Structure formats: structure tokens, C-alpha cells
Amino acid sequence: MPADLHGLELTTDSDDAAAAYGDCVRAYLGFKLDTGEHLKRTFAADGEMPMALITRGYFFHLFCLPGLEAKAVQSREQAEAAIAQRGATKREKWHLAALAAWNRGDMAAATDQWERILLEYPRDVLALRLSHYSHFYLHGGAAMRQSVGRIMHAWDEGVPDYGYVLGVCAFANEEAGDYAAAEAAGRRAVEINPGDIWATHAVAHVLEMQGRQREGIDWLDGLCGEWGDINNFRFHTWWHKAMYHLELGQHDAVLALYDGEYRAEPTEDYLDVTNATAMLWRLEYLGVDIGERWRELADVAERHSQDAILAFADAHYMMALAKDGRDAAAAQMLAALEQASTGQGSQAKVLAEVGLPVCRATLALAKGDDGSAADLLLPLRDRIWRLGGSHAQRDVWAQMLCRSVMGAGRNQEARALLAQRTAEKPNSPISWRWYAEALAACGDGAAAAEARGRADQLLSG
Numbered sequence: 354m355p356a357d358l359h360g361l362e363l364t365t366d367s368d369d370a371a372a373a374y375g376d377c378v379r380a381y382l383g384f385k386l387d388t389g390e391h392l393k394r395t396f397a398a399d400g401e402m403p404m405a406l407i408t409r410g411y412f413f414h415l416f417c418l419p420g421l422e423a424k425a426v427q428s429r430e431q432a433e434a435a436i437a438q439r440g441a442t443k444r445e446k447w448h449l450a451a452l453a454a455w456n457r458g459d460m461a462a463a464t465d466q467w468e469r470i471l472l473e474y475p476r477d478v479l480a481l482r483l484s485h486y487s488h489f490y491l492h493g494g495a496a497m498r499q500s501v502g503r504i505m506h507a508w509d510e511g512v513p514d515y516g517y518v519l520g521v522c523a524f525a526n527e528e529a530g531d532y533a534a535a536e537a538a539g540r541r542a543v544e545i546n547p548g549d550i551w552a553t554h555a556v557a558h559v560l561e562m563q564g565r566q567r568e569g570i571d572w573l574d575g576l577c578g579e580w581g582d583i584n585n586f587r588f589h590t591w592w593h594k595a596m597y598h599l600e601l602g603q604h605d606a607v608l609a610l611y612d613g614e615y616r617a618e619p620t621e622d623y624l625d626v627t628n629a630t631a632m633l634w635r636l637e638y639l640g641v642d643i644g645e646r647w648r649e650l651a652d653v654a655e656r657h658s659q660d661a662i663l664a665f666a667d668a669h670y671m672m673a674l675a676k677d678g679r680d681a682a683a684a685q686m687l688a689a690l691e692q693a694s695t696g697q698g699s700q701a702k703v704l705a706e707v708g709l710p711v712c713r714a715t716l717a718l719a720k721g722d723d724g725s726a727a728d729l730l731l732p733l734r735d736r737i738w739r740l741g742g743s744h745a746q747r748d749v750w751a752q753m754l755c756r757s758v759m760g761a762g763r764n765q766e767a768r769a770l771l772a773q774r775t776a777e778k779p780n781s782p783i784s785w786r787w788y789a790e791a792l793a794a795c796g797d798g799a800a801a802a803e804a805r806g807r808a809d810q811l812l813s814g
């Protein structure tokens with residue numbers, strides 16, 4: 354029985370299939386455009402290889418598209434049939450159980466399976482990467498870091514793909530708030546492989562969280578030449594560069610990157626849509642004219658308004674519908690999400706607890722009803738992480754909360770929230786500006802002037 358680069362046995366008689374499958378997993382770790390090509394090569398060598406069929410099912414789920422959910426189920430059924438014929442290792446059967454859980458929308462149970470695999474097979478990079486993904490949307494940074502903490506003992510510089518594992522370690526630590534550990538791991542991974550976009554992105558997050566905008570721009574400028582063979586994830590990394598420019602008040606650069614990079618193509622990929630919608634929302638808070646850009650996003654959002662696969666994506670689709678005044682589509686979407694929130698899957702709970710109130714607040718904001726939005730968002734302020742995504746991505750909802758409270762004239766609450774924000778983001782000029790606004794509204798002119806001074810000082814670099 355062939356084994357992969359990490360010593361894990363694969364149920365196939367074909368060494369070619371095992372080799373192509375290894376290329377596929379490595380390409381997946383690297384967000385490479387040719388990931389699917391390697392999977393096709395695998396099937397050309399062995400059309401019924403269990404791990405290849407299971408992996409295809411995982412990949413279908415990762416797109417978060419309703420049309421591919423049935424194909425993910427089909428892949429699992431084919432894997433079951435193949436395993437009934439030729440058998441499978443214990444590890445492969447656990448992967449099958451993970452896919453079956455995901456098929457029924459139980460991402461938490463799927464994650465439990467991957468974590469079970471990792472206890473015994475800490476070099477199963479596929480289980481590691483999928484668990485990393487699932488924790489990201491379901492359990493938050495602490496779980497991501499705990500997951501990585503259980504496998505690093507099995508990895509060192511001499512093990513193939515160590516760099517990719519360091520990249521996972523870096524992002525997990527960043528989301529858990531250990532920026533020093535995250536930056537060290539991420540920078541080492543990029544030294545090993547400058548094309549490792551996940552590690553590049555992990556360091557970009559550290560620089561975002563610490564308000565090191567100018568360093569962030571230089572970091573990504575120095576590495577973007579490596580992204581020629583990267584899939585849509587490169588758009589998200591360009592979005593990070595735009596986030597630095599946004600904080601520095603360089604709005605033309607944000608829009609140039611919007612049109613030239615992270616929304617240069619009108620794709621349907623949910624992450625691409627979240628990048629664009631959340632950036633337009635932020636730009637409008639800063640009074641930037643974003644032209645007709647909502648319309649194209651609202652078209653995409655309308656097509657996905659009934660998906661209800663990932664609450665994080667749904668919350669962004671709602672932004673586009675609300676801002677483009679698609680009242681009927683927004684109402685239909687809300688009804689679909691209410692229905693979905695009564696389901697049994699992991700995302701149903703996320704929708705019920707956080708997704709729905711966030712969507713309702715989004716609609717209220719677009720109608721100018723700041724008070725209602727504030728009432729909806731205020732109780733969620735410490736639970737918004739349940740919606741999934743990164744700290745940097747979720748900050749759009751922290752901004753919504755601050756601006757809705759300010760818009761409703763609730764000055765004391767605004768001062769408190771912005772005091773918290775500037776304490777957490779002392780290098781954020783936007784936060785100091787808003788804090789100054791809130792302090793002035795509370796009648797504290799001296800403190801407002803000091804806050805404005807902090808913003809000016811940061812912008813003058």
C-alpha cells in the first residue's frame with residue numbers, strides 16, 4: 354500500500370494515483386489554481402481511490418455553493434462504495450465519517466472527526482487544514498490554536514511541507530491574539546516558501562491587528578509577485594493591502610485596488626464578495642463616493658440570497674442587498690435565513706444566535722434607523738465572533754455598532770465603545786477620529802482635541 358510524503362497509507366494499487374493525490378493536497382495547502390488538475394490526474398490513475406473521492410467531497414463543500422452540495426454527497430456515496438469493495442484504513446474511514454457529517458451540515462461533528470484523526474496522525478495535513486478552516490468559522494481563534502498545539506510535536510524543518518504547517522500555526526496564533534508567535538512562525542514559513550500565501554496572509558493579519566499599516570503595504574508589495582499561480586485567495590490578500598491604505602486615509606488606493614485587484618473580476622466566490630462588500634461599507638462610513646459599485650455586488654448577492662450555507666457569507670450578501678435598495682430580495686432572504694435558522698446543522702445555530710440579528714441590523718442601518726441597529730448589535734458585541742471569520746473581517750460589525758450608536762445620538766455609549774476601540778487599536782487613525790467625534794458630542798472638547806491629535810500624529814507617520 355503506498356504512503357504519502359508524511360507516511361500516511363493510501364488505499365490504492367496505483368503509485369501514480371498516490372503521487373498525484375499528494376500533489377493535489379500540497380496544491381490545496383498552497384491555494385494553487387491547479388489543485389483540481391491534480392485531483393483529475395489522481396482519478397485518471399485510480400478512479401475509485403477512497404481518499405481522492407473523500408477529498409473531492411470536501412472540496413465541493415468548501416465552495417459553499419448549493420449546486421455543489423449534492424456533488425459532495427455523491428462523492429461520499431462513491432467513496433462508501435469504493436471502500437465496500439476494496440476496504441480502507443482506519444484513518445480513511447474517519448475521513449469518510451467527517452465528510453458524512455459535513456454532508457448533513459454538521460460541521461462541528463466533522464471537526465471532531467478531523468481532530469480525532471490528528472491525535473493519532475498529527476501529520477495528516479488535510480485533516481489539519483480542514484479543521485483549521487472549520488474552527489475559523491465555528492469555534493474561534495482559541496480552538497484554532499489548541500488544534501495546532503496538538504500536532505506541532507510531529508513536525509520540524511526536516512519534514513516535507515513543514516512551511517505550510519507553520520503557516521497554519523501562524524494564523525491560528527494570530528487569531529488567538531499571540532501576535533509575536535504568529536509573526537515568527539509566518540515569517541519563517543515565507544522564508545521557506547515565498548509563495549506560501551497563507552503564511553503571508555497570517556503575517557498581514559498581525560500587521561493589521563497591530564496597526565502597522567506601512568509595514569503591511571511593504572510586506573505584501575514584496576511578495577505579490579509570487580501569487581501568479583494562486584487561486585481567488587489572492588484577492589483576499591489584496592484586500593488586506595487595501596485595508597492598510599484605508600486606515601491611512603489613502604482612499605484612491607483602496608478604490609484602485611478594488612477595481613484592479615480584489616474586485617477586478619465579478620466572481621461568485623463568497624470570500625471575494627465578502628472582501629468587496631465589507632470594504633464598500635467601510636468606505637461609505639468615511640464619506641467616500643463609491644459610485645455604482647453596490648449594484649454589481651447586489652446582483653451576485655441576490656443570486657445567493659437563498660443559499661444559507663455559511664452565515665458569515667449571508668451577512669455580507671445582506672449588506673449588498675440593503676445598500677442597493679433591493680427591499681424585496683432582502684425580505685425574501687431574511688425569510689430564508691429565518692427558516693434555515695431552525696435547522697439542525699452547525700450554521701443554523703450561528704444564524705439564530707448572531708447571523709439573523711446582524712442581518713436585521715444591516716437592513717435597519719441602510720434605512721437610516723440607527724437606533725434599532727444599535728439595539729440589535731449592542732448585545733452581540735462580545736459574541737460577534739460566533740459568526741466566524743477573522744478579527745479583521747468582523748471589525749466591520751464593530752464599526753457598524755459604533756456608528757449606529759453615534760448616529761442615534763447615544764453619546765455616552767459611543768464614548769464607551771470608542772474608548773474600548775482605541776484601547777484595543779491604539780494605532781488606528783480612524784478609531785481616534787471617531788473617538789474625537791464622540792468626545793466632542795459628550796461636550797469634552799479638550800479630550801476630543803487630544804484624540805484628534807493622536808489621529809493626526811499617526812497619519813503623519
Ligand SMILES: [Fe+2]
Binds near residue numbers: 558589745
Ligand atoms: Fe484575512
